[in-house]
Amino acid sequence: MKNPFGGLGGLGDMAKMMSAARDMQGKVEEFQKSLEAISVTGEAGAGLVRVTATAKGDLTAIEIDPSIFVPSEKQVVEDLILAAIKDAQARATERAQSEAQRLAQEMGLPPGMKLPV
Secondary structure, eight states, X not given: OOOXXXXXXXXXXXXXXXXXXXXXXXXXXXXXXXXXXXXXXXXXXXXXXXXXEETTOOEEEEEEOGGGOOGGGHHHHXXXXXXXXXXXHHHHHHHHHHHHHHHHHHTXXXXXXXXXX
């Protein structure tokens, strides 16, 4: 009976696939590290509160305009801080997805294929 795999030719293809998978894994790891170097800024109250985060969503800084430090406005300040954090997180997610799409295109992956972010 003849070998349905055509000799050892299939092993060479398998080695190529494994090599391609390792290359892709390396690119995805580089991509995930690059998200840590990208900064996005979310804001609330027309810039009275600004929050900076990495594209991975890690918060790195918060800036609050001193004009909003009025004791009677405590709830407003807290709401603005929360809104700025949510804005920064949404921008981080958006940026990470944009970078993932760019990388997927560079790697020749089909449109819509998701990379882990």
